[in-house]
Amino acid sequence: MYDLVIKNGTVVDGSGLPAYRADVAVQGGRIARIGRVTQAARRVVDAAGKVVAPGFIDPHTHFDAQLLWDGFAKPALAHGVTTIVPGNCSLSLAPLRAEHRMKLVGMFNQIEEMPLKAFREGVVWDWESFAGYIDRIRKGLAINVAPLVGHSVLRLWVMRQAAMERTATAQEIAEMQGLLRECLDAGAVGLSTSFVDMDERLQPVPSRYADAAELDALASVLGEYGRMLQIVPEFYDADLTIARLDQLAELSLRHSIPTTFSPLFVNADNVEAVARVMRRVDEQFARGARVWPQVQTRPIDISFCFAVPSLLFFRMPSWYRLIRFGAPADIVAAFSDPDKRASLIAEAASYAGLWPRLTLRQVKTEANRWLVGKTLGEIAALREVTAIDAMIDLSLEEDLDAHFLSAGLGHNEDAEVGRLLAHPRVHIGASDGGAHILSFSTYGDTGYLLGHFVRELKMLSLEAAVRKITADTASIWGIPDRGRLQPGYVADIVIFDPLTIDRGDEDYVADVPGDGSRYVRDSRGIDQVFVGGALAWSSSGGYQDAHGVVLPGLAA
Amino acid sequence: MISRVRLGASHDGAAELVLTLRFDGGGETRVALGEDAAGRLMTACGANDADALVGQGWERVRDALQTSSNRFAESEPQT
Numbered sequence: 001m002y003d004l005v006i007k008n009g010t011v012v013d014g015s016g017l018p019a020y021r022a023d024v025a026v027q028g029g030r031i032a033r034i035g036r037v038t039q040a041a042r043r044v045v046d047a048a049g050k051v052v053a054p055g056f057i058d059p060h061t062h063f064d065a066q067l068l069w070d071g072f073a074k075p076a077l078a079h080g081v082t083t084i085v086p087g088n089c090s091l092s093l094a095p096l097r098a099e100h101r102m103k104l105v106g107m108f109n110q111i112e113e114m115p116l117k118a119f120r121e122g123v124v125w126d127w128e129s130f131a132g133y134i135d136r137i138r139k140g141l142a143i144n145v146a147p148l149v150g151h152s153v154l155r156l157w158v159m160r161q162a163a164m165e166r167t168a169t170a171q172e173i174a175e176m177q178g179l180l181r182e183c184l185d186a187g188a189v190g191l192s193t194s195f196v197d198m199d200e201r202l203q204p205v206p207s208r209y210a211d212a213a214e215l216d217a218l219a220s221v222l223g224e225y226g227r228m229l230q231i232v233p234e235f236y237d238a239d240l241t242i243a244r245l246d247q248l249a250e251l252s253l254r255h256s257i258p259t260t261f262s263p264l265f266v267n268a269d270n271v272e273a274v275a276r277v278m279r280r281v282d283e284q285f286a287r288g289a290r291v292w293p294q295v296q297t298r299p300i301d302i303s304f305c306f307a308v309p310s311l312l313f314f315r316m317p318s319w320y321r322l323i324r325f326g327a328p329a330d331i332v333a334a335f336s337d338p339d340k341r342a343s344l345i346a347e348a349a350s351y352a353g354l355w356p357r358l359t360l361r362q363v364k365t366e367a368n369r370w371l372v373g374k375t376l377g378e379i380a381a382l383r384e385v386t387a388i389d390a391m392i393d394l395s396l397e398e399d400l401d402a403h404f405l406s407a408g409l410g411h412n413e414d415a416e417v418g419r420l421l422a423h424p425r426v427h428i429g430a431s432d433g434g435a436h437i438l439s440f441s442t443y444g445d446t447g448y449l450l451g452h453f454v455r456e457l458k459m460l461s462l463e464a465a466v467r468k469i470t471a472d473t474a475s476i477w478g479i480p481d482r483g484r485l486q487p488g489y490v491a492d493i494v495i496f497d498p499l500t501i502d503r504g505d506e507d508y509v510a511d512v513p514g515d516g517s518r519y520v521r522d523s524r525g526i527d528q529v530f531v532g533g534a535l536a537w538s539s540s541g542g543y544q545d546a547h548g549v550v551l552p553g554l555a556a
Numbered sequence: 557m558i559s560r561v562r563l564g565a566s567h568d569g570a571a572e573l574v575l576t577l578r579f580d581g582g583g584e585t586r587v588a589l590g591e592d593a594a595g596r597l598m599t600a601c602g603a604n605d606a607d608a609l610v611g612q613g614w615e616r617v618r619d620a621l622q623t624s625s626n627r628f629a630e631s632e633p634q635t
Contacts, residue, residue: 113568202625235567236574236588263567270586300565309591311571314563317604324595410565439569 002027002041003533009047009495013485014054016467024052026491029533033487043535047495050527053466054483055082055144055492056446057473059427060230060262060294062086062112063434064093064147069122069513071140071548075443076433077537079503079523080494082530083482083551084433087148088262089232090194090207094133094149095179100156101125106200107152112435115516122513131186134550142536142543144492146479146551148230149183151193151207151218163206164199173217180221187550189477190228191218195244197232216251223255228477233261238273242280249289258476262294263430265411266420274420281425292476294429295420297449298503300410301440303361306331307400318347328400335392348388354406355387356380360394361519362403362508368394373505376404405440414452418459421449421468427476428468437518444503444521451502451525462498479551491533494526501525557613561606564588573597573606577614587617593624 004026011034012019023037056079063073064086073084086092091111096104108114127133130149137145155163158175168176180191193207193215222229229251234240241261248259266274277293284291304310307328313319322334322344334340348355356377363369371379371394376387383390394402411417420426428449432442446469454465474483481490504522512518529537536546560576566588573594575587589597594606597620601612 198625202627237585239585265567267564269562300567301569302565302571303569304571309595311563311573311591311594311606314561314571314573314594314606320598320606321604324598409563409571436568 002032002037002039004043004045004491004530005037005039005041006045006047006052006493006495007037009050009052010498011485012051012053012463012466014467014471014483016463016471019051019463024485024493026493026530026533029491031485031487031489031491034485045495045528047527049497050495051462051498052485053080053494053496054470054485054489055494055529055531056080056469057083057085057477057479057483058431058433058446059085059260059429059473059477060088060431061433061435061442062088062091062108062114063145064091065108065114065119065123066434067137067141067145068093068124071137072142072536072543073434074511074543075520075522077143077529077531077543078526079444079447080496080526080529081143081433081446082492082494082536082548083144083146083479085146085148085189085477086434087150087188088192088230089197090150090152090192090205092130092133092148092150092153092192094127094130094153095157095183096133096153097128097157098125100153100160103156104153107205110200110202111197111205112432113438114435115438115512115514117514118512118516120514129186130183130188134187138550141548141550142531142546143548144482144531144551145548146189146477147187148190148192148228149180149188151191151210152205154179154183154191154218155206155210159206164203164209166209167211168214173214176214177217177221180218181224184221184225184227188227189479189551190230191222192230194232196234212247216254219251219255219257222257226257226478229257229259231259231261232263235261235263235265238270238276241277245277245280245284245291245293248291249284249287252289252291253287258290258292258478260292260294260427260429260476264293264295264420265300266295266413266416267410268413271413271416274416278420278423278425285425290476292425292427294427295417296411296430296432297417297421297428297445297453299408299412299417301405301407302409303403303405303439305362305401305403306395312406316347316351318344331400332396335396341392344392345386345388355391357406358387358391359405359407360402361405361506363394363398364401365398368397368402372508414457418453418457421453422460422464427473429473437512439519441506441519441521444523447501447503447523447525450496450498455498455501482551491530493530495528497525497527499525557611558609558617559584561609566590575609575617577617579614587621589617589621590624592627593620596620596624
């Protein structure tokens with residue numbers, strides 16, 4: 001008798017080969033058979049009309065802190081993501097001396113927008129070593145985790161304050177190498193570093209003080225294990241990005257390691273620059289290097305409220321002066337004065353097309369809460385005013401704490417983004433799951449890929465897209481036995497409706513320790529998600545009692 | 557000098573100012589400024605409108621970035 005049989009589904013097995021109709025049987029947490037299954041099972045799922053695929057793997061997240069209070073990494077699992085990679089961008093929560101905890105919390109707060117209060121009230125600091133952190137998150141883990149160790153924390157551990165001041169000595173580099181080995185032995189999937197991030201004092205993070213010799217020495221340790229090096233390059237400049245990927249290529253070739261850099265954004269005015277980056281990626285792959293650019297699927301949205309200056313108004317001098325130099329009382333006074341208000345509205349008329357498209361994201365009064373999620377155009381129609389009037393009125397009603405969103409202002413050229421996502425040497429990732437929780441939702445990128453770029457725009461086949469977020473990711477990161485539906489592979493499985501899969505609407509929920517809130521998205525079209533053969537989430541029953549593991553499985 | 561100004565969307569969802577700098581040799585590069593640095597640059601250049609930045613020297617951009625970056629340098633580290 002099998003533990004689980006998924007019958008009548010369309011199998012998209014992660015290989016990229018055409019989908020086919022078959023049953024999938026699971027025994028002992030692994031896939032036992034794919035084909036016609038007649039044997040009985042403890043659980044039978046009818047997947048008629050649905051796709052049965054490997055669980056998705058998200059290679060760029062910052063769930064390091066959330067995993068301490070939420071082993072499901074909500075809502076990632078609900079989107080079909082069964083494996084996450086935290087610890088990106090030089091930041092992990094281990095190894096970490098007790099004396100550096102608040103320093104690291106400050107960096108997480110600055111770079112990844114994790115609230116300080118969540119750390120204070122949601123984290124019991126009972127580890128220092130990487131193995132200790134792994135033991136800590138393993139309790140209650142429902143999703144699989146392949147954690148990176150951050151270069152900045154390695155430096156902090158070995159060099160203490162000097163990590164933020166200078167290059168390392170030969171002795172310190174040797175100590176970092178030893179510490180990295182400990183982390184890799186404890187289950188780290190690789191090392192992350194950053195060339196751009198700033199700490200809470202707006203000074204470079206520790207990894208940015210490393211010289212080339214230090215990175216080479218650490219890469220040599222990665223070579224002993226064949227593990228990943230992830231970097232954040234100077235992604236806003238094509239030439240610097242190319243220089244970094246050349247550096248990565250040399251490290252990849254010298255130490256025989258995979259490397260990846262993230263993010264890579266494409267906009268209307270940098271299409272040629274991104275094309276140059278991709279030409280160099282192709283050249284380096286042709287040399288035998290592995291330098292995987294990570295590209296996110298979702299566009300970048302901009303949000304703002306009038307309590308904080310925003311450059312969104314940079315071409316409207318009266319608005320910009322008021323918001324930039326005015327105190328909140330000045331802004332309220334200007335919005336309330338009929339003449340000044342009329343003058344501001346007249347200036348905003350040059351951008352008449354923008355205002356109705358803005359969405360109300362967040363308010364603090366109960367009276368306006370029902371309007372959250374509506375566009376200013378919709379709210380204006382309800383109130384029988386113009387959209388710009390609606391924005392000003394809502395701001396006054398909310399003491400300037402009404403938050404608005406302008407969707408899709410960056411990484412927004414569908415044709416170019418789709419072309420990149422389909423490129424054989426592009427790694428789909430860079431979701432940032434678990435980060436920026438007060439600015440926007442970092443979940444649902446896989447649904448957006450399969451709904452928008454596959455179903456609506458037809459820029460990738462379903463099989464190719466699934467392969468990119470399953471088997472390709474597992475291969476790139478050296479994660480064994482996952483990412484494919486194949487007998488013997490671990491039964492991380494997602495069942496979804498190809499006609500409806502998508503990301504849901506953004507929502508602001510209060511589920512962060514310390515009475516905190518965050519932006520999330522629910523999933524659409526996902527039916528059931530299995531981790532290691534056990535039901536982890538279903539559309540009808542929500543989160544279940546699943547057991548994830550720490551990959552790549554070397555941890556004791 | 558600054559040859560072009562446009563609105564950009566930063567990695568973390570804030571609006572940013574993307575400047576194109578053109579050098580004497582004909583080369584061009586782009587620099588992204590966050591709100592604070594952009595505000596300092598506009599103030600230093602006496603610009604009411606970001607488009608008035610076109611034609612300003614690259615040194616102004618360097619100085620704005622530097623002063624913006626240094627604004628927390630005197631604060632105590634959270635160790």
